[in-house]
Amino acid sequence: MLTKRIIPCLDVKEGRVVKGVQFVELRDAGDPVELAAFYDEEGADELVFLDISASHEGRETMVDVVEQVAAKLAIPFTVGGGINSIDDMKRLLRAGADKVSLNTAALLNPYLIQAGADYFGSQCIVVAIDAKYDESLGSWRVYTHGGRRETDWEVVKWAQESVKLGAGEILLTSMDSDGEKKGFNLALTKAVSSAVSVPVIASGGAGEASHFLSAFEEGAADAALAASIFHYKETSVKEVKSYLKEKGVQVR
Amino acid sequence: MIGIIDYGMGNLYSVSKALERMNVECVISNDRDVLFEAEGLILPGVGSFRDAMSILQETGLDSFIKEEVARGKKMLGICLGMQLLFEESEENGVTEGLSLLKGKVERFPGVTEVGASYKVPHMGWNKLEFQQASPLLEGVPEDFVYFVHSYYVKDFAEAELLASSTYDVQVPAVVGRGNVFGTQFHPEKSSNVGLGILKNFVNLVKEEER
Numbered sequence: 120m121l122t123k124r125i126i127p128c129l130d131v132k133e134g135r136v137v138k139g140v141q142f143v144e145l146r147d148a149g150d151p152v153e154l155a156a157f158y159d160e161e162g163a164d165e166l167v168f169l170d171i172s173a174s175h176e177g178r179e180t181m182v183d184v185v186e187q188v189a190a191k192l193a194i195p196f197t198v199g200g201g202i203n204s205i206d207d208m209k210r211l212l213r214a215g216a217d218k219v220s221l222n223t224a225a226l227l228n229p230y231l232i233q234a235g236a237d238y239f240g241s242q243c244i245v246v247a248i249d250a251k252y253d254e255s256l257g258s259w260r261v262y263t264h265g266g267r268r269e270t271d272w273e274v275v276k277w278a279q280e281s282v283k284l285g286a287g288e289i290l291l292t293s294m295d296s297d298g299e300k301k302g303f304n305l306a307l308t309k310a311v312s313s314a315v316s317v318p319v320i321a322s323g324g325a326g327e328a329s330h331f332l333s334a335f336e337e338g339a340a341d342a343a344l345a346a347s348i349f350h351y352k353e354t355s356v357k358e359v360k361s362y363l364k365e366k367g368v369q370v371r
Numbered sequence: 372m373i374g375i376i377d378y379g380m381g382n383l384y385s386v387s388k389a390l391e392r393m394n395v396e397c398v399i400s401n402d403r404d405v406l407f408e409a410e411g412l413i414l415p416g417v418g419s420f421r422d423a424m425s426i427l428q429e430t431g432l433d434s435f436i437k438e439e440v441a442r443g444k445k446m447l448g449i450c451l452g453m454q455l456l457f458e459e460s461e462e463n464g465v466t467e468g469l470s471l472l473k474g475k476v477e478r479f480p481g482v483t484e485v486g487a488s489y490k491v492p493h494m495g496w497n498k499l500e501f502q503q504a505s506p507l508l509e510g511v512p513e514d515f516v517y518f519v520h521s522y523y524v525k526d527f528a529e530a531e532l533l534a535s536s537t538y539d540v541q542v543p544a545v546v547g548r549g550n551v552f553g554t555q556f557h558p559e560k561s562s563n564v565g566l567g568i569l570k571n572f573v574n575l576v577k578e579e580e581r
Contacts (some may be wrong), residue, residue, distance in 0.1 A: 122515060
């Protein structure tokens, strides 16, 4: 039996973790490598690094960060943000990332998913989808550019198309739930998870341990991702896991 | 010195970094002379079986690997690298493998016998079930390791199955015969359990040196 995965997400800008991380006991709160090691220690099953650097230099720094994280960590990690080409993927995977996550670039050029999957294998290619509910459509739409631009894609359709092109995993963020801490968007997660054959990571809205349970049980998610509740120590990976174990969910 | 065979398929850095953390010298290379000097070989790999085999053939690394294994050099295949040790794979059409171990590689059915569908790839942490004692598993707990794969080994020889996991079907997770070993999961990404297995492999190589 596969376990359900708990995935902390780190936003990295110009080589530093941002989003007000509060780890008083760490010497350097903004160091992605130290934070990664901390989450590893806590029992995180995987990590996601989101590069939100605006500059070319920032992107280059990310390659260094990946190398350092790979040197210290013995759990898998995904890197996303600003990946536009096979060369970008190659650099990050060569530096030690296990998977790359494509978002806007995949929507602008879906062939990138296929090219990446052909070159590195589907297991390396995560497609990240930012989803927002559309009243008139009665369904969810895909957004790009960090949630700033609406596309014509309906979320379930785009997820299916991504998998057809070779995506090995879907990282699904509910823009409606994100930051609200009221729980993952279960209807959205369920809709996508039951429509595709690959694992789905639920993201956006985690506020407490019970939200993870619902994501797995009602949302049928394979993994769940959170950032701020872990960063702000509102709960910990360890706490979430012992709660899940108590509720009979298989975790590592 | 451990030689990590670089044939352009995937992530070599995480394997070499794991070894470096254990203070084990290693070299990443596609040069047969360099790899020849190594006391043990690791064949990593992600990607497609067919592409991997054709690169190994083009570069002559396939015959090099077979010769080195025949000479008694310790060899560890990881993930796709493990699958390549077997006779054939059906990935993208049937392709012949290195045939160092008995078995063939097939895709997970994705549907159980009673018709329930499940996700492929087999991605995430799954529990090892030890099948027989092996120096590779010595002192290692029967615990969770990290898998990412859509194909698995079938029709293997029982004697070559060291540990398995269950994901609808029985998934050979650690295999081996003589000086040839393989792990379907990524030991370099499987926290302390995986590092224990890597360490055991390194120790086997070192014993050979003495």
